[in-house]
Amino acid sequence: MMTMSEIRYSVQGISCGHCVNAITAEVSDVPGVVEVEVDVNAKSVTVRGDELDDAALRAAIDEAGYQIS
Numbered sequence: 001m002m003t004m005s006e007i008r009y010s011v012q013g014i015s016c017g018h019c020v021n022a023i024t025a026e027v028s029d030v031p032g033v034v035e036v037e038v039d040v041n042a043k044s045v046t047v048r049g050d051e052l053d054d055a056a057l058r059a060a061i062d063e064a065g066y067q068i069s
């Protein structure tokens with residue numbers, strides 16, 4: 001059974017569609033992730049999914065080249 005949860009990060013340096021694509025691609029690869037929403041204006045990344053691993057999500061955002069503030 002799926003238990004959907006949501007985690008939101010404030011991420012520095014999100015400024016354009018390239019940033020959105022890079023972060024979405026990396027974070028989508030994390031197990032359990034169902035949906036990734038990157039907001040350029042709010043500079044936030046919202047992740048929805050099943051049994052989300054906070055450390056893995058932070059690592060994926062870092063891997064994409066962005067820093068969580």
Ligand SMILES: [Cu+2]
Nearest residue numbers: 015016018019
């Ligand atoms: Cu960009």
